[in-house]
Amino acid sequence: MLELVEASRHYDVAGRAVAALDDVTQPFSDGSITTVVGRSGCGKTTLLRLLAGLTEPSSGSVRRAPSRSIGVVFQEARLMPWLDVGANVAFPLKNRLSDAEIAERVSDSLSLVGLAEAHRAMPAQLSGGMAQRVAIARALAQHPDILLLDEPFSALDAFTRRRLQDVLIDIWQERRPTVVLVTHDVEEAVLLGESVIEMESGRVVGRVPVDIPFPREATDAAVVDYRRSILARLVGGAPFSSIPESRRSP
Amino acid sequence: MPARRIIVPATVFATVILLWWMTHQAGWTNAYLLPAPSAVIAALVDLAASGLLLKHTLVSLQRVLLGFGLSVALALPLAVLMSASRPARAVLDPLLEFVRQVPPLALIPLLILWLGIGETQKLGIIVLASFFPVFLGFRGGIAGVDPKLVEVGRVAGLSRREILTRIVLPSALPELVVGLRISLGYSWRALVGAELIASSAGLGYMIIDAENLARTDIVLAGILVIGTIGLFSDLILRLAIGRAFPWLSAHLEAARA
Ligand SMILES: Nc1ncnc2c1ncn2[C@@H]1O[C@H](COP(=O)(O)OP(=O)(O)OP(=O)(O)O)[C@@H](O)[C@H]1O
Ligand SMILES: [Mg+2]
Numbered sequence: 437m438l439e440l441v442e443a444s445r446h447y448d449v450a451g452r453a454v455a456a457l458d459d460v461t462q463p464f465s466d467g468s469i470t471t472v473v474g475r476s477g478c479g480k481t482t483l484l485r486l487l488a489g490l491t492e493p494s495s496g497s498v499r500r501a502p503s504r505s506i507g508v509v510f511q512e513a514r515l516m517p518w519l520d521v522g523a524n525v526a527f528p529l530k531n532r533l534s535d536a537e538i539a540e541r542v543s544d545s546l547s548l549v550g551l552a553e554a555h556r557a558m559p560a561q562l563s564g565g566m567a568q569r570v571a572i573a574r575a576l577a578q579h580p581d582i583l584l585l586d587e588p589f590s591a592l593d594a595f596t597r598r599r600l601q602d603v604l605i606d607i608w609q610e611r612r613p614t615v616v617l618v619t620h621d622v623e624e625a626v627l628l629g630e631s632v633i634e635m636e637s638g639r640v641v642g643r644v645p646v647d648i649p650f651p652r653e654a655t656d657a658a659v660v661d662y663r664r665s666i667l668a669r670l671v672g673g674a675p676f677s678s679i680p681e682s683r684r685s686p
Numbered sequence: 687m688p689a690r691r692i693i694v695p696a697t698v699f700a701t702v703i704l705l706w707w708m709t710h711q712a713g714w715t716n717a718y719l720l721p722a723p724s725a726v727i728a729a730l731v732d733l734a735a736s737g738l739l740l741k742h743t744l745v746s747l748q749r750v751l752l753g754f755g756l757s758v759a760l761a762l763p764l765a766v767l768m769s770a771s772r773p774a775r776a777v778l779d780p781l782l783e784f785v786r787q788v789p790p791l792a793l794i795p796l797l798i799l800w801l802g803i804g805e806t807q808k809l810g811i812i813v814l815a816s817f818f819p820v821f822l823g824f825r826g827g828i829a830g831v832d833p834k835l836v837e838v839g840r841v842a843g844l845s846r847r848e849i850l851t852r853i854v855l856p857s858a859l860p861e862l863v864v865g866l867r868i869s870l871g872y873s874w875r876a877l878v879g880a881e882l883i884a885s886s887a888g889l890g891y892m893i894i895d896a897e898n899l900a901r902t903d904i905v906l907a908g909i910l911v912i913g914t915i916g917l918f919s920d921l922i923l924r925l926a927i928g929r930a931f932p933w934l935s936a937h938l939e940a941a942r943a
Pocket of ligand 1: 448449454455456474475476477478479480481482483511620
């Protein structure tokens with residue numbers, strides 16, 4: 437079990453206390469896949485950092501069995517510039533697995549993200565999207581019990597993004613890690629989440645179970661419906677279509 | 687690109703020598719104060735033939751390598767220690783900061799009193815001159831490690847020690863390399879200074895001895911050799927580093943002492 441219990445995180449910004457996370461209680465059951473949506477600055481990264489143990493809550497607690505391994509895909513690629521792509525993917529595994537196992541995991545996960553050819557490239561030679569995919573491969577190669585992803589596909593073109601979304605679902609179905617994925621793209625949240633957590637200024641304002649079997653298609657009517665209703669709530673108030681005539685601009 | 691890297695500096699040097707030669711032909715300079723290029727080359731050939739040049743060069747090179755090596759051997763562990771330990775910083779920082787403010791040349795009289803005029807004193811001067819660039823460079827590099835990369839290590843469950851060796855130290859390399867290059871240059875300059883003041887061998891001695899004998903041609907020949915060796919040792923250091931850490935090449939271009 438992975439769980440936030442009445443967790444808050446305050447930051448002191450120019451003498452003013454800002455609640456990046458405000459009294460959040462949220463369980464993530466083992467083997468579930470959950471997506472988190474919300475506007476920029478609403479506290480999504482903070483939530484993920486608490487789950488990862490990188491930030492301590494100001495109050496409340498994070499419950500996680502210490503034995504569970506964690507893989508994180510950060511909002512930025514965070515590759516070691518002195519290591520080539522292969523060594524970056526191998527980085528968390530080094531001294532923990534045999535060289536042969538590491539080599540196998542590295543080439544497997546690089547193939548999954550479509551970068552088998554880039555094994556020997558240096559990070560400085562990669563495009564933004566390639567670097568992000570290497571970071572994804574690094575987390576996948578760990579075979580973590582808990583996989584935390586912070587807008588992992590944001591730098592990718594639509595086709596690659598689509599492919600990697602499928603890869604993520606395949607891996608989740610195969611290995612059943614507990615997945616928490618943060619995105620600002622509501623469609624992506626609906627496509628990937630068993631449930632979608634809606635956040636607004638540090639608070640969780642909704643948790644929507646998405647009752648559609650995988651694999652899901654963006655064009656599925658059900659997906660479109662979920663997307664529309666979540667979007668409507670996040671934008672504030674009722675869906676556009678139901679805005680009264682009188683409040684529409686001429 | 688590599689061709690231009692050789693052609694441009696070679697042209698610059700050739701032009702300077704040509705101008706030098708022309709002023710000489712025109713009779714604008716006093717042959718005692720500025721001998722002709724040909725005279726300097728003749729002096730170089732003589733020095734080389736007699737074996738003196740090789741002897742003095744080897745003496746100087748050996749001192750530089752020892753002194754520079756000693757500096758690096760002291761600076762690297764000390765930088766790691768002081769980066770890792772607050773008490774070590776509290777005790778050593780004020781002391782080192784004080785020593786850093788004193789130009790090594792100003793310490794030569796003291797070093798002569800304490801260490802005599804032998805090899806130890808030469809090493810002392812080189813170490814004093816070359817310690818700080820490599821020490822401060824490495825410390826700066828360690829302090830400048832990107833905390834975001836450290837977090838990658840933390841979530842991967844790396845120990846403190848692994849974070850140091852696998853993230854902090856490698857990311858300090860670019861600044862360390864800059865420090866190494868500056869240190870090597872300082873070693874060389876300080877050595878020649880030390881040899882000018884009290885020595886019986888080495889390129890600095892060769893120059894001062896020639897000055898006493900009014901052999902300006904040998905003085906100039908010595909200066910040429912010193913400059914050339916300086917250039918080449920920097921080049922060799924850069925090539926060695928570039929080969930060991932190819933990803934550093936951009937930093938190497940930027941680093942100039
Ligand atoms: N280290 C920090 N110091 C001060 N304030 C912070 C810090 N980290 C986050 N915050 C503040 O907390 C709030 C939430 O930030 P967070 O990074 O969690 O947002 P986010 O939802 O991930 O945004 P985005 O979608 O833009 O990535 C913001 O107001 C931010 O300014
Ligand atoms: Mg964020």
